[in-house]
Amino acid sequence: MTVSHATAASDGTLVQALHAGDEEAFAEVFRRYYPTVYGVLLRITGAPDEAEDLTQEVFLRLYQRPVPLGTDVNLAGWLYRVASNLGFNAVRSRRRLRDRVLRWARLERPLVTGAPNPAAEAERSDAAARVRQALADLPERDRTVLILRHSGVSYAEIAAAVGIRTSSVGTVLARAERALRARYLARNPGAGEE
Amino acid sequence: MNTRDQCLSDGELRALLDAPEVERHAGVHASHLASCPACRERLARLQADAEAAESLLARLGPVEPIPDPALAYQRLAVARDRRPRASMEGVSFMQRLFGAPRRAALASVAIVALMVAVIAIAPVGTLAQDILNSFRVRQFAAITIPMDLMQQVAPEMEQQAKQLTPEEKQQIMSGLKGMDSFSTTLNADSVRPAGSIDEARAHLGGTMLVPSELPQAFAGSQPQIYIGDAGHAEYTLDVATAQRILNTISLKPGGLPDPAQTPEVTISLELNPSAVLAYEANGQHLIVGQTASPVLNIPSTVDVEALREAVLSIPGLPPELVAQIRAVQDWQHTLIIPVPAGAKTSQEKVDGAPALLIEAKEGSAVLWQKGGILYAVAGQGLSGSDVMRVAGSMDS
Structure with missing residues (x-):
């Protein structure tokens, strides 16, 4: 498991630069956080193209509305909060047709291409779906903490993303991991976790 | 330890x-x-x-390579340029326009946004005795937006910006911080799928028109149904600050009230429940939408006629665009639809009501209003006659 990419100080500097309209700062934030934000959204949505679109939306929102300046700036926490809100909203409403229409209108193509092995893909998809069902039984905050932590996000960034104290992250995480394990076994009696 | x-x-x-x-x-x-x-x-x-x-x-993690961030950034840059920085809750969007390196381009985007707000959406009445003037859309008109509008407006704005002294720029920057605010009740869940047409009909208050005839390509296809919630959006402007900034950049603050008597102006937009039927066949889409007209509330302290004139006299606006806007009949009750150059538009009738038909190489759309309800039918790859037939077949 990896940890956060950025220190609070460099986040603060980047946010100040964003407020000044610094294009290079925006590009730097994108380079730094794109992989983790994409990973969080892929875990939430399970769909690479949807995760890619939502990741773009996260950064567009940052561009349109930079994180407010202040002494407690947490850029990463802001990005992960927006990402998880967007991801869960997308999963809830599943506006797939609308998204396809929008994509058609933008005449854009997903960046992820390739020809996966259909059988392996089906098996992986089925396994992921079972985990996702178990996750859906958990409160949204617990789900978010789990996914962020297992995407490599630090405790401080998780705390900023879901609005709890850093010292409470371990408590929520422990409860969520226990609940996920229990819900998965309840939904899939006899199934192993490995 | x-x-x-x-x-x-x-x-x-x-x-x-x-x-x-x-x-x-x-x-x-x-x-x-x-x-x-x-x-x-x-x-x-x-x-x-x-x-x-x-x-x-x-099991939920990436099994495919994460998209190349460099390619993703290129794609983002395209999307970002298509989406101008907009007003968002808690942030002054005007505050940001003059702070970015691409000041002139962004300012021109703001000017166009302001034009749409004031001219296209803001019909005017002079019910001076009312606290608020409320306006509803009665008809549609199209104006053609030149493909190079930004390039036409930007040089003028650039010129304006060059003439500002550092002190003036500083004044603008500090003024923009508190000049305006935007809030809305709408969010990502305000539009969502509905389970059935009956549910959508109930959402609209009991009346909903559904097409009985579809183009051949869509025959037999069942629509995805989406409903949109009623909502409220509000934009508040600090009048004195706005006037000071407009004066600094040599724009006329026409139409704004006396800040001594009216320090703030709040313009609000009320959206009514809406419903969309989205048909899909062979990768093509046909959209049928309807909603009661949105209502725009403008304080009677704003002289929108004068504000409209001030906006239309902004230097750099293409004369042909201004002429098109001025030519719109009954503009007080007309929603202006910007269409790209190359699209063909015509005035038609649907169910006896005036309708605007737009035909472009990508597809066609028709919009009309009847009984206070706005309707739209749009289809990718469809001809004008296709969408007119769908519109004509709509029935409760």
Whole structure:
């Protein structure tokens, strides 16, 4: 498991630069956080193209509305909060047709291409779906903490993303991991976790 | 470090699993653990839960390569340029326009946005006795937006910006911070799928028109149904600050009230419930939408006629665009639809009501209003006659 990419100080500097309209700062934030934000959204949505679109939306929102300046700036926490809100909203409403229409209108193509092995893909998809069902039984905050932590996000960034104290992250995480394990076994009696 | 007598919480133990080097060997928690079998047992259980969760969540992780961030950034840049910085809750969008390197381009975007707000959406009445003037859309008109509008407007704005002294720029920057605010009740869940046409009909208040005839390509296809909530959006402007900034950049603050008597102006937009039927066939889409007209409330202290004139006299606006806007009949009740150059538009009738038909190479759309309800039919790859036939077949 990896940890956060950025220190609070460099986040603060980047946010100040964003407020000044610094294009290079925006590009730097994108380079730094794109992989983790994409990973969080892929875990939430399970769909690479949807995760890619939502990741773009996260950064567009940052561009349109930079994180407010202040002494407690947490850029990463802001990005992960927006990402998880967007991801869960997308999963809830599943506006797939609308998204396809929008994509058609933008005449854009997903960046992820390739020809996966259909059988392996089906098996992986089925396994992921079972985990996702178990996750859906958990409160949204617990789900978010789990996914962020297992995407490599630090405790401080998780705390900023879901609005709890850093010292409470371990408590929520422990409860969520226990609940996920229990819900998965309840939904899939006899199934192993490995 | 002192040894702690009290047992550790699950949260403290769980955090130890993620920071073993820091916590286990140097912290008081580690000292306690060494002497407490109960905590060690709970730690083992938490570790098993964490490993099980990690194993499960690994199934959700990327199996394909993460998209190349450089390519993704290129794509983002395209999307970003298509989407002008807009007003968002709690932030002054005007504040940002003059702070970015692409000041002129952004300012021109703002000017166009302001034109749409004031001219296209803001019909005018002079019910001076009313606190608010409320306006509804009665008809549609099209104006052609030149493909190079930004390039036409930007040089003028650039010129304006060059003439500002550093002190004036500083004044603008500090003024923009508190000049305006935007808020809305709408959010990402305001539009969502509905289970049936009956549900959408009930959402609209009992009346909903559905096409009985579809183009051949869509024959037999069932629509996806979406409903949109009623909502409210509000834009508040600090009049004195706005006037000061407009004066600084040599724009006429026409139409704004006397700030001594009216320090703030709030314009609000009320959206009514809406419904959309989205048909899909062979990768093509046909959209049928309807909603009661949105209502725009403008304080009677704003002389929108004068404001409209001030906006239309902004230097750099293409004369042909201004002429098109001025030519719109009954503009007080007309929603202007910007269409790209190359699209063909015509005035038609649907169910006896005036309708605007737009035909472009990508597809066609028709919009009309009847009984206070706005309707739209749009289809990718469809001809004008296709969408007119769909519109003509709509029935409750």
